[in-house]
Amino acid sequence: MSLYERIGGTPAVDAAVDIFYxxxxxxxxxxxxxxxxxxxxxxxxxxxxxxxxxxxxxxYTGKDMREAHKHMNLTEEHFNAVAENLVATLKELEVAExxxxxxxxxxxxVKSDVLNQ
Amino acid sequence: xTTLTYKPDGEEQAFAINLNEGETVLDGxxxxxxxxxxxxxxxxxQSCIIASDSDNIPERAQQGLKETHKKLGYFLSCSCxxxxxxxxxxxxxxxxxxxxxxxxxxxxxxxxxRLRVEKVFDYRPGxxxxxxKDQHIARSYSIASLPANEQFIEFHIKRIPEGCFSSxxxxxxxxxxEIQLQGPLGECFYVKSxxxxxxxxxxxxxxxxxLYGIVRDALQQGHTGNIDLVIAAKQSExxxxxxxxxxxxERFPQLHIHFISQKITQRWPTNNLIExxxxxxxxxxxxxxxxxxxxxxxxxSFVRKMKKQCFLAGANMRDILSDPFxxxxx
Numbered sequence: 001m002s003l004y005e006r007i008g009g010t011p012a013v014d015a016a017v018d019i020f021y022x023x024x025x026x027x028x029x030x031x032x033x034x035x036x037x038x039x040x041x042x043x044x045x046x047x048x049x050x051x052x053x054x055x056x057x058x059x060y061t062g063k064d065m066r067e068a069h070k071h072m073n074l075t076e077e078h079f080n081a082v083a084e085n086l087v088a089t090l091k092e093l094e095v096a097e098x099x100x101x102x103x104x105x106x107x108x109x110v111k112s113d114v115l116n117q
Numbered sequence: 118x119t120t121l122t123y124k125p126d127g128e129e130q131a132f133a134i135n136l137n138e139g140e141t142v143l144d145g146x147x148x149x150x151x152x153x154x155x156x157x158x159x160x161x162x163q164s165c166i167i168a169s170d171s172d173n174i175p176e177r178a179q180q181g182l183k184e185t186h187k188k189l190g191y192f193l194s195c196s197c198x199x200x201x202x203x204x205x206x207x208x209x210x211x212x213x214x215x216x217x218x219x220x221x222x223x224x225x226x227x228x229x230x231r232l233r234v235e236k237v238f239d240y241r242p243g244x245x246x247x248x249x250k251d252q253h254i255a256r257s258y259s260i261a262s263l264p265a266n267e268q269f270i271e272f273h274i275k276r277i278p279e280g281c282f283s284s285x286x287x288x289x290x291x292x293x294x295e296i297q298l299q300g301p302l303g304e305c306f307y308v309k310s311x312x313x314x315x316x317x318x319x320x321x322x323x324x325x326x327x328l329y330g331i332v333r334d335a336l337q338q339g340h341t342g343n344i345d346l347v348i349a350a351k352q353s354e355x356x357x358x359x360x361x362x363x364x365x366x367e368r369f370p371q372l373h374i375h376f377i378s379q380k381i382t383q384r385w386p387t388n389n390l391i392e393x394x395x396x397x398x399x400x401x402x403x404x405x406x407x408x409x410x411x412x413x414x415x416x417x418s419f420v421r422k423m424k425k426q427c428f429l430a431g432a433n434m435r436d437i438l439s440d441p442f443x444x445x446x447x
Contacts, residue, residue, distance in 0.1 A: 010160070010180055018433050026429060039424055043434045047181075048161045057159040 003055035003102050007095055013054060016089050017047045023085040030081045033072060053086065053106045065113035074115050083107055123151060123205045131204065142167070142178075142205065143194035153194060160196035167194045171203040183435055184308040188241075214249065214297045220269050222292055226357040228276040229323065230287050233262070233269040237298060240264055242330030243307065243412070245440065246300025248272070248286075256282045259327035259414065259440065260301065263334060270298070273326040273357075303327075305412060305440040307335045312342060315409045317432075319347040319399065319423055322355075324415025327440055329358065331412055336369055344372045345403060349395040349419070353378040353385065363387060375402060395419075396426060407431035410438075417441040 008015075021043055024034045036042045052058040086107060090100045111117075118138070123146060124131040136145040143165050146153045156162035160180060168190045178197035179187045191208050221233040240246075242263055249255040262271035276287045290296070305327060316335060320328045325348055332346055350356055356376060363386065366374045376390040377398045391398055403409070411427045413420045420441040427437055 013161075014181060018428075021434070022429055022431075025425070035425075037421065039421075039428065039434070044161070044163055048157060051159070051161050058157060058161070 003099060007054055007099055009056070013047055013050050013056065016050050016093060017043065019092055020050060020085060020089040021046045023088060024082065027081055027085060030078055033078070053103050055102070055106060062110065062113045065110050066116055069114045070116050076115070079111055079115060119199050119202060121145065121199065121203050121205055125151060126207050136199070139198060141195055142197040142199065146194065155195060158195045160193050163193065165194045166191050166208045167205055168192070168208040169203045169205050173199070173201050173203065175199060183304065183438070184310060185304045185306055185438060188308050189304065214299050216295050217270070217298045219290060219292050219294045219296060222290065225273065226355065229357050230274050230276070232272045232274060232286065232290070234272070234296060234298065236268055236270050238301060240270070240301035241306040242334040243305045243327045243440070244301040244303040245327065246270070246298050246302060249297035249299070250282055250285050254282055257302070259323070259330070261326040261330050263330060263337070265337065273323050275323050303440055305331070305414065305438040307331050307338065309338045312340050315343045316340065316412070317345045317403060317406065317409050317427070318412040319349065320413070321349040321395070321415035321419045324419070324442070325358065327414045328412060332372065333365070336372070341371055345375065346372065347375045347377060347395070347399060347402070350376070350378045352380045352382045353390060354382045396422065399423070399426070403430070405431050410436045413437070413439040415442060417443055
C-alpha cells in the first residue's frame, strides 16, 4: 500500500487542507505569503501541495516549484515554518509517526527548489 | 464506447464526442479539438470544471466540489469516465437576455426601491441577475423572492447618488416597463443536506436581499438547526424589511436575527439591535464556527474580511458560500 493510500487518499487531503491553511494564515512568520484576496484559489493551491507531500497524484516538477517560488525571497525560516505547520496538522489528524516522517521527507526533497538554491 | 454531446459557449449546435474505453471527458474533449482549460489532471486544481444537465454524473467526478456546484451539475472533466451518455456544456454559462415586464415598484425606505418583475426564469433564492438599462449599462442585483411561491422576481435597488443605473431605476422606471434580464447567476444558495446543521448568515446593506431569500428557502425546506442572521449597517435608520424579519423570527424559534449597527439612530422595537463594530460583535456572538454553514453577502471588502474571520474561527472552506457585490466599470 502506498503512503497516499495508507493515510486515506483524497478524503485525507480534504480533512488536512483546512487545518493546514488555517495554521499558515495564523502564523505571522509566513502568513503574508498565504493571505491573498482569492482565498478559494489559495485553498486549491494548498490542496495540491498536500496531495504532493502525501505522495498522491500530481504533476509538479522541480522546475515548477522553482518558478513558482523564485520571486518570494524565501529563507530557511519560511520553509521551516511551513514544515512545522505541516507536522502539527498531521499530528492533529493522528497520522502515524512513520507516515509523518515519510511526508516530511517528500517536503524536504523540494526544499532546494523552493528556496531557489 | 460512450457518446457525449458538448455545446460550447456561443455555438448553436452541440457536438458529438465519442469516448474511447476508459477515456476521461477532458481527454475526449481535447482529442476532438475543444479548448477546455485544465491543469493537474488529478482532480485537485479544479481548472477543468465543466457542467452537465444529465443526472448521472459519476460521484468521483464531483469529489471535493461545493454542494452548490454539485447541484448546478458542475464536475471535474479530468476525473470523469462516464458509462452512459451525458450532455455537457461549459460551467458558468452566460445566460441569455430575457425580456421581463415590471409588475410592481414600491419604495422600501428613503433610498431603497423594490422591483417585482415577471418570472422569466427559474432560480434559487440567493442567486442574482443582471438587469440591462439599455445596450450598454447593466448592473447585477440579488434576487429576494422565492421561486416556489412567488410568481415574480424581486430585486431591492439602492439609490446611489449620481448612479446612472440606480437613478434610472428609482426615478424613471415604471410599472409596465419592459427590462432585459440575464440570469440566474451565482452559487450562494441553500442546499438541503443536513437540516440540523447550524447556519450563519451575515450581510451588509442590500446584502440582506439574497440572505432574506436564503433564510426563507432554508425554513421552507424544513431546516431545524439554529440559524443566526446578522444584518450590518452604518446607521440603524438604514435598515429595511424590519417588520417581516421580526415576524419571521417570531414564527420560527430556530431563527435568531441580530442587527449590528455602528450607530443607533432611533428607537428600536426589540432588543436585538446591537451598537458596535460588526466584526467584533460577530466574534462575541459566534466564537466558534466549526461545523457551521456560512453565507456572506454584500460589499466585497466585507465579504472578504468575514470569509477569513469565519475560516480562522473554524468554518470549513467548503461550507463558506459568498456573494460579493462587485463594483461595475462605467
